[in-house]
Amino acid sequence: MKIIRTIDELRKQVKQWRREGLSVGLVPTMGYLHEGHASLIYRSYKENDRTVVSDFVNPTQFAPNEDFESYPRDIEHDAQVVGDNGGDVIFNPEPDEMYTDGFCSFVDMTGLTEELCGLSRPTHFRGVCTVVTKLFNIVQPDRAYFGKKDAQQLAVIKRFVKDLNIDVEVIGCPIVREADGLARSSRNTYLSKEERQSALIIPEALETGKILIQSGETDTHKIVRAIADRIETEPVAKIDYVKIVDAETMQQIEKIDRPALCAVAVYIGKTRLIDNFFTEDIKENAE
Numbered sequence: 001m002k003i004i005r006t007i008d009e010l011r012k013q014v015k016q017w018r019r020e021g022l023s024v025g026l027v028p029t030m031g032y033l034h035e036g037h038a039s040l041i042y043r044s045y046k047e048n049d050r051t052v053v054s055d056f057v058n059p060t061q062f063a064p065n066e067d068f069e070s071y072p073r074d075i076e077h078d079a080q081v082v083g084d085n086g087g088d089v090i091f092n093p094e095p096d097e098m099y100t101d102g103f104c105s106f107v108d109m110t111g112l113t114e115e116l117c118g119l120s121r122p123t124h125f126r127g128v129c130t131v132v133t134k135l136f137n138i139v140q141p142d143r144a145y146f147g148k149k150d151a152q153q154l155a156v157i158k159r160f161v162k163d164l165n166i167d168v169e170v171i172g173c174p175i176v177r178e179a180d181g182l183a184r185s186s187r188n189t190y191l192s193k194e195e196r197q198s199a200l201i202i203p204e205a206l207e208t209g210k211i212l213i214q215s216g217e218t219d220t221h222k223i224v225r226a227i228a229d230r231i232e233t234e235p236v237a238k239i240d241y242v243k244i245v246d247a248e249t250m251q252q253i254e255k256i257d258r259p260a261l262c263a264v265a266v267y268i269g270k271t272r273l274i275d276n277f278f279t280e281d282i283k284e285n286a287e
């Protein structure tokens with residue numbers, strides 16, 4: 001396992017693999033790797049000859065009031081996780097390697113990015129689309145792996161890959177949770193012991209929604225209300241949104257009459273956590 005810090009060196013490495021006829025998987029991350037990231041890396045390892053894990057806290061996807069500076073970083077631990085899960089390279093550039101002086105080209109999108117997290121983070125997806133496009137151009141992977149934890153991000157990436165004819169297979173992977181149900185996230189480290197306990201209201205409330213859907217409820221207002229009511233029983237939880245949207249377009253729907261995404265963003269104290277489920281996944285589990 002090798003740590004690479006420059007675009008040139010990474011390109012040389014990938015070209016060498018290509019000359020040897022090897023396939024390449026890419027796992028984009030912001031580092032501080034946990035079991036969720038590990039599951040993506042391991043899946044890439046199983047499905048490709050070589051795996052590149054990018055480990056880059058991308059400044060363009062953070063607004064000035066967000067946690068870019070304080071976002072947790074630990075490259076030594078990350079190297080261990082990547083190695084243990086079959087990754088071959090960690091790409092860990094400095095911001096000025098990715099964004100050289102005078103940088104002024106961005107990849108942006110309408111529609112999909114204007115709902116859910118896009119409402120409270122209006123510049124976020126432009127940063128995500130731009131950095132992921134850059135990573136796709138640098139690595140030119142056969143397959144790229146993203147978690148369903150960031151469901152809107154996954155839908156956005158699938159869409160721009162289709163719209164811009166980028167030759168990569170985008171693979172969505174299941175959410176990995178702690179034993180008590182909380183979705184794993186690098187931001188969980190911000191939670192105090194008490195907040196960590198309070199955060200359990202998020203998976204519990206989503207479970208309420210799943211049960212309603214499984215019992216045949218299709219009225220999204222009723223389902224959203226039940227989830228929100230449950231979250232509001234927890235005093236330190238503050239809802240950013242609870243929404244049910246079309247799984248592809250991310251637009252709100254009135255009835256669950258097509259594949260849908262039920263997504264929440266909730267502040268636990270100062271920490272904003274997201275979680276969700278796709279209706280197709282709960283159907284599959286029930287079958």
Ligand code: AMP
Pocket residue numbers: 028029030031035036037039040145146147148149150173174175176177183184185186
């Ligand atoms: P991040 O480092 O948070 O930007 O995440 C990098 C990738 O890991 C994204 O595709 C995330 O969706 C994915 N990821 C983060 N947390 C989880 C999780 N708990 N389960 C599955 N994938 C995850």
